[in-house]
Amino acid sequence: MLGLLATQHSGFILGPIAKLLGLIMNAIFDIMNNFFGVQNIGLSIILFTVVVYMFMFPLTYKQQKFSKMNAKISPEIKAIQKKYEGRQDQASMMAMQEETKAVYAKYGVSPSGSCVQLIIQMPILFALYRVIYNVPAYISSVKDAFMPLVNKLFTMDGAIEYMTEVGATVGITTKKYDFAQLDTFVDVLNKFQSANWTDLATKYPELSDLILSTQSEIDQMNTFLGINIAYSPSNLLKTGSIVLMVGAIAIPVLAALTQWLNTKLMPQMDMSDNENNAMGQSMKQMNLMMPLMSAVFCFTLPSGMGLYWIVSAVVRCAQQIVLNKHFDNIDLDALIQANLEKLNEKRAKQGLPPQKLNEKAIKAAQAKPVDEAKLAAKKAATAENIKKATAYYNDNAKPGSLASKANMVKKFEEKNTK
Secondary structure, eight states: OTTTTTTOOTTHHHHHHHHHHHHHHHHHHHHHHHHOOOHHHHHHHHHHHHHHHHHHHHHHHHHHHHHHHHHHEEEHHHHHHHTTOOOOOOOHHHHHHHHHHHHHHHHHHHOTTTHHHHHHHHHHHHHHHHHHHTTHHOHHHHHHHHHHHHHHTTTTTTTHHHHHHHHHHTOOOOOOOOOSSHHHHHHHHHOOHHHHHHHHHOOOOGGGGHHHHHHHHHHHHHTTTEEETTTTHHHHHHOHHHHHHHHHHHHHHHHHHHHHHHHHOOEEEEEOOOHHHHHHHHHHHHHHHHHHHHHHHHEEEEEEEHHHHHHHHHHHHHHHHHHOOOOOOOOOOHHHHHHHHHHHHHHTTTOOOOOOHHHHHHHHHSSSOOHHHHHHHHHHHHHHHHHHHHHHHTTTOTTTSHHHHHHHHHHHHHHHHO
């Protein structure tokens, strides 16, 4: 599909989601402009990110609820699995499945855990990225600011060839984009930096006034706290301005710090067994890598993406603090009782008997974990002692005794076998 930037993303899944999010982004920009006279993309990104994450809060709640409850659920599930270990008959498998479902129902979570919530959230987050990265495609006022220049430039001799050449330097090539379309011109101009605007005015001096006024309007929309968010921090460092250089360094650093804080506030995995310990170590390494990756990405991408990265991490941190406090104050016994009542109401409608708490599984889950290695060593030592005692008894049996006769039969059989 040609012209994916100004013409909006057209993917089968992300396209409709991005369009819906784009309508929200456009509404926020228009409200600020119409009621407060403010046309600022950076402020729009902040408000837009907060609004979208508020809409996703129910999914986040379910995901975090499972993470918090998993520490309680996991031991009980393992106790049930141990109970049916080695039993492959259908009745046992069905009984284990029913007991497992009852445990999840007791805590009010789904066996699919946070997977469903993550699957739903991922396309939303990717579409959110598309909207912020391709602002002119979704905020009509920003695209309109480009159009007077685009309409004039499109009629100039050699403009298509010039824009094709400049577009290739920013990843907008003829392989994917049609430079005979006005939208593609908007896409290229949206990637312009100061040197590009100056070069364009030099090439088309008859349009210099329009070029400068367009640049000024777009820069004003993009400037947030003194930083042009259309420029990447790596480019801002080249300006020589101390203020811009400090801002350029602050963006990736804040992105890394907020990402690191977010991982620290997330529920931590139980490391009490080897399986979780191995997974926990992997998660720990990922939690260390994510802040570093955030810093690298935000250093090379436009500062607007860095702003979104920081705001989204701050919002997630705030949500996590609220959720942690909420889950820490939950009366687990009351929650279990309420969930059991709901489950039994459902079972009554299906003509099934009420579900009771599996006290045996709970006690087994709360018991001190068995050291399998020590248990195996103890069994081996016992077997070896029995073997030695039997050999001693047989070799030193009293003549005429039952043991002596049994030993004679054993030796006779061994001799005939050879």
